[in-house]
Amino acid sequence: SQQGEEDPQALSIQEGENATMNCSYKTSINNLQWYRQNSGRGLVHLILIRSNEREKHSGRLRVTLDTSKKSSSLLITASRAADTASYFCATDQGGNEKLTFGTGTRLTIIP
């Protein structure tokens, strides 16, 4: 079964606005990662948040983690056209030697 599910599946916003996407997962995790995938490219790591952390920042990115609700959110502030991409969360579950990727949110920034 799918471990991580992003919401919404697709999001279109005007350049300069903030974009928020969410990830829900089903089992306990050690950490959660967010990746970006530009069209026709491989995934690029954005940020990792550990299960004992609640919030993390990196430039225009802000990630929150709520382990009680088994959810995470990725906020991109002051969006730019170059932020147009698909965004995936990935979780590791204790005991499984792998990352499980979510279904992705396709973000389109309208210039």
Added chain:
Amino acid sequence: DTAVSQTPKYLVTQMGNDKSIKCEQNLGHDTMYWYKQDSKKFLKIMFSYNNKELIINETVPNRFSPKSPDKAHLNLHINSLELGDSAVYFCASSQKGFRGTQYFGPGTRLLVL
């Protein structure tokens, strides 16, 4: 310098053929992976290797055979290709096992006709 490279970038072939995809990483990482991304962008792990040893074989048909000649290379050989094998295949690597940051190659787009 490309950190994780894959060849070929595109692969178009007939059903029943055998093909290989090569992957190399110059990051000095111990762990390498093969992922399959389907047409709906769903990314699923196929194999992982740590220091040339198989760690994960995620219920992949045995037509798929990974080979790791050294820890910088993880190749994927596919026998008797089927239509359902059409997908994008990504190689990735990480330094400290699966929990750390994974670095992805550019992908190999496989189309089976």
